[in-house]
Amino acid sequence: xxxxxSAISDLIGRDYKEGFVTEIETDTFPPGLDxxxxxxxxxxxxxxxxxxxxxxSAFQRWxxxxxxxxxxxxxxPIDFQAVSYYSAPRSVGDGPxxxxxxxxxxxxxxxxxxxxxxxxxxxxxxxxxxVFDSVSVATTFKSKLAExxxxxxxxSEAVQEHPELVSRYLGAVVPAxxxxxxxxxxxxxxxxxxxxxxxxxxxxxxxxTYFRIxxxxxxxxxxxxxxxxxxxxxxxxxxxxxxxxxxxxxxxxVVELVAMKGAQIKYxxxxxxxxxxxxGRGGIYNFVTKRGACRGDEAKISWTQVETGxxxxxKYPSVLLEGDRSVGEFYSVALTNNCQQADTGTKMVHxxxxxxxxxxxxxxxxxxxxxxxxxxxxxxxxxxxARNYSQCDSLLMGDRCGAHTFPYVEVKNPTATVEHEATTSxxxxxxxxxxxxxxxxxxxxxSMIVNGFCKEVFKELPMEFAVEAQALLGVSLEGAVG
Amino acid sequence: xxxVTNLDVAVNGGMILxxxxxxxxxxxVHAIMGPNGSGKSTFANxxxxxxxxxxxAGSVIYEGQDLLQMDPEERARRGVFLAxxxxxxxxxxxxxxxxxxxxxxxxxxxxxxxxxxxxFLKLVREKLKLVxxxxxxxxxxxxxxxxxxxxxxxxxxxxxxxxxxxxxxxxTDSGLDIDALKVVAQGVNxxxxxxxxxxxxxxxxxxLDYIVPDYVHVLAGxxxxxxxxxxxxxxxxxxxxxxxxxxxxxxLETRA
Numbered sequence: 237x238x239x240x241x242s243a244i245s246d247l248i249g250r251d252y253k254e255g256f257v258t259e260i261e262t263d264t265f266p267p268g269l270d271x272x273x274x275x276x277x278x279x280x281x282x283x284x285x286x287x288x289x290x291x292x293s294a295f296q297r298w299x300x301x302x303x304x305x306x307x308x309x310x311x312x313p314i315d316f317q318a319v320s321y322y323s324a325p326r327s328v329g330d331g332p333x334x335x336x337x338x339x340x341x342x343x344x345x346x347x348x349x350x351x352x353x354x355x356x357x358x359x360x361x362x363x364x365x366x367v368f369d370s371v372s373v374a375t376t377f378k379s380k381l382a383e384x385x386x387x388x389x390x391x392s393e394a395v396q397e398h399p400e401l402v403s404r405y406l407g408a409v410v411p412a413x414x415x416x417x418x419x420x421x422x423x424x425x426x427x428x429x430x431x432x433x434x435x436x437x438x439x440x441x442x443x444x445t446y447f448r449i450x451x452x453x454x455x456x457x458x459x460x461x462x463x464x465x466x467x468x469x470x471x472x473x474x475x476x477x478x479x480x481x482x483x484x485x486x487x488x489x490v491v492e493l494v495a496m497k498g499a500q501i502k503y504x505x506x507x508x509x510x511x512x513x514x515x516g517r518g519g520i521y522n523f524v525t526k527r528g529a530c531r532g533d534e535a536k537i538s539w540t541q542v543e544t545g546x547x548x549x550x551k552y553p554s555v556l557l558e559g560d561r562s563v564g565e566f567y568s569v570a571l572t573n574n575c576q577q578a579d580t581g582t583k584m585v586h587x588x589x590x591x592x593x594x595x596x597x598x599x600x601x602x603x604x605x606x607x608x609x610x611x612x613x614x615x616x617x618x619x620x621x622a623r624n625y626s627q628c629d630s631l632l633m634g635d636r637c638g639a640h641t642f643p644y645v646e647v648k649n650p651t652a653t654v655e656h657e658a659t660t661s662x663x664x665x666x667x668x669x670x671x672x673x674x675x676x677x678x679x680x681x682x683s684m685i686v687n688g689f690c691k692e693v694f695k696e697l698p699m700e701f702a703v704e705a706q707a708l709l710g711v712s713l714e715g716a717v718g
Numbered sequence: 719x720x721x722v723t724n725l726d727v728a729v730n731g732g733m734i735l736x737x738x739x740x741x742x743x744x745x746x747v748h749a750i751m752g753p754n755g756s757g758k759s760t761f762a763n764x765x766x767x768x769x770x771x772x773x774x775a776g777s778v779i780y781e782g783q784d785l786l787q788m789d790p791e792e793r794a795r796r797g798v799f800l801a802x803x804x805x806x807x808x809x810x811x812x813x814x815x816x817x818x819x820x821x822x823x824x825x826x827x828x829x830x831x832x833x834x835x836x837x838f839l840k841l842v843r844e845k846l847k848l849v850x851x852x853x854x855x856x857x858x859x860x861x862x863x864x865x866x867x868x869x870x871x872x873x874x875x876x877x878x879x880x881x882x883x884x885x886x887x888x889x890t891d892s893g894l895d896i897d898a899l900k901v902v903a904q905g906v907n908x909x910x911x912x913x914x915x916x917x918x919x920x921x922x923x924x925x926l927d928y929i930v931p932d933y934v935h936v937l938a939g940x941x942x943x944x945x946x947x948x949x950x951x952x953x954x955x956x957x958x959x960x961x962x963x964x965x966x967x968x969x970l971e972t973r974a
Contacts, residue, residue: 665769666806673766673802674816674876675794675823684819688810688859 254508260339264323264454269316271295274423277322281392281426286403294412294422301416307579308608308640309548311484311521319486321424323454325368363388365429365445367458377441384440386470387432391459394430401432405463409492409529409556417488417523417550421457425490428458433468433499442698444473447489455486462492464499466532471502471698484512484547489524497532497559502540504697509545514603516575519547526553530562530588538565539582540696547576552610554583557591557619564593567693572605572637581611581642586622586652595626598690601637608640615652622652630660631689719744719915720765720785720884725776727757727764727940734760736940737776742884745912749926749951750919752937753959758919759803761937762888765917766800767793780884794820795827797883801873801890803919807861813872814842814856817879824880845878849905867898874905885909887918891925903928923955936962 265273274295278288303314325339363377365388381388387398395402412422429445447458464470474491487509495501503526512519522545528537539553555564566582584593599607613624630639641658663685671681687694720742727735734757742748752758764771765778767790778785785793808816821841822832833841846853849871861869870890877885887906891899906929910916918929926934926948934950935942936959944950944962954962 664806667808669768669790670802670806671816672790673794673800674820675791676819677791684811685808688808691810
């Protein structure tokens with residue numbers, strides 16, 4: 237088994253190639269958090285009063301809250317006064333610019349990450365919003381999207397240009413005081429992406445936000461709000477990386493999705509934040525609140541996530557199934573290696589009649605990684621004939637890692653159907669030998685087995701991301717033949 | 719083709735093979751028979767390079783090269799194929815995916831270009847007929863939910879695709895009903911070739927009615943205790959393994 241363990245660690249212990257630092261002049265707040273910091277942030281962004289009020293009330297709530305401790309993760313307490321709550325490349329100035337004016341250093345940074353911000357060079361059919369530390373630095377294809385009536389812009393721009401939409405939907409799904417990190421985010425969030433798809437519009441391209449943390453001792457607090465009006469459709473992708481640093485950095489984001497009657501939102505994440513080194517030094521603390529609401533009948537929200545990065549992941553993309561016959565889906569691959577810890581899963585809250593939800597979770601643990609699935613399925617009183625199917629599979633590599641499953645089921649309606657399946661397996665020496673006997677290298681064999689394990693999730697990803705996700709797991713493309 | 723000399727193999731400290739000798743020439747079919755625990759499957763796995771066995775002495779020369787120095791994948795790429803007694807399941811990985819990767823690894827090793835999808839599919843269809851399998855079979859996950867017969871047919875199908883020089887069949891007949899056995903045997907017979915050697919490990923004579931070997935060796939106590947032509951298998955069938963074991967005991971006593 238030793239040789240196979242080493243192949244596995246070679247495979248997933250590859251260098252973190254996104255770990256470089258961009259030397260760029262920044263406008264950074266000194267560390268610390270109080271009301272003045274929030275006022276300064278709001279002033280800097282030239283925000284209308286409703287935003288400042290919202291932030292301040294969130295801050296008040298946050299101060300009364302306690303950091304949650306129920307997750308299956310352990311870490312040194314975070315000193316929230318040692319974090320800087322705003323950092324922006326100086327060249328970005330007050331607001332987003334046209335693509336021609338973006339600082340070449342930033343363009344180069346994104347190029348190195350494989351994200352071209354020049355529209356002609358980027359993958360056809362994907363529009364990108366690039367968020368660097370606390371601000372959005374560029375958004376591509378805005379005019380093309382505008383023709384279809386789609387709004388896709390940095391959050392701070394939406395606050396200026398579409399205050400009526402922002403004030404209507406901000407906090408509608410994740411209220412300011414929802415939880416400790418969500419409240420912190422509401423108080424200090426600096427940017428993020430805003431999407432609005434009008435009634436009956438099928439968004440003509442994939443939308444994507446690429447988050448990059450660069451500055452030292454800075455937290456990234458972004459907020460994404462996606463509103464899909466009646467009978468519209470949007471597919472949204474999110475990617476993220478950060479430099480390798482010995483200190484832990486905080487990322488506390490909020491994502492809110494609103495799907496009106498008949499609308500469909502597909503939200504995919506490939507999370508590759510710096511995971512820390514082999515000894516567990518450094519890495520991102522990824523404390524994220526993601527929630528979607530199916531507001532109307534037949535609305536559908538689907539979350540797909542591939543989590544390979546971060547020192548700690550604390551994240552439960554959820555769906556509130558309010559409309560009748562609405563559908564929620566959660567597909568997840570979470571990989572923990574070295575000293576990484578992940579406590580991730582989902583919440584499906586069935587409120588409307590004939591609502592259905594599907595949860596497919598694949599946890600892979602290697603090294604000393606700890607991987608926990610935590611999921612809640614709640615069927616409320618009025619949710620006649622609600623259905624849920626949950627499947628949680630864990631794959632262990634080596635004998636120092638751990639996999640844990642915490643399913644919570646709460647059913648208040650006797651007509652509901654709830655199914656839960658869970659398996660735990662070790663990558664088998666016999667499986668490896670079988671593949672090698674057919675001529676595959678040990679590394680390819682591991683890739684193939686891991687890829688097979690994750691197949692049900694990968695097939696939910698848009699093509700571009702499926703490729704990236706598989707490359708991240710060091711796997712080659714399944715199903716290329718036939 | 720294959721020359722095994724005084725091979726000793728241990729598992730968890732216990733000796734399983736003890737001074738085993740075997741010579742196989744190109745184009746020959748050898749049957750290795752023996753009672754349970756005689757070391758037949760161990761021998762098959764050692765030839766393929768299973769990491770769970772420790773070779774403590776002896777040598778195995780394959781096409782003039784030291785086979786024991788090679789990783790399992792190198793052996794496979796050089797034409798050594800093992801049809802497994804218990805083929806493993808690999809969930810989520812389709813049969814055809816593994817097969818295409820395997821074919822191309824072997825082609826790469828031979829300095830040939832990768833097969834494109836069209837040529838590959840053509841080859842697949844041709845070989846599927848050999849073992850009477852349907853095309854939908856290709857898209858199922860490897861061995862997952864396969865019946866015993868399907869698993870064994872799949873092994874022979876893979877063998878047909880990979881065109882090995884040395885094919886080792888480990889109890890390919892076990893768990894097969896007579897119809898499935900005929901299909902599998904017919905597939906193997908079609909692959910008999912003057913440049914291909916086959917080593918069949920089996921407990922029962924029954925398989926040898928359908929795949930007639932050139933030589934039969936009887937394994938007992940981790941070594942070849944008797945070799946002969948195909949008629950040896952019939953003798954065994956008549957007298958049972960007790961007959962050989964009695965002879966072996968005598969043999970060992972005279973040596974001591």
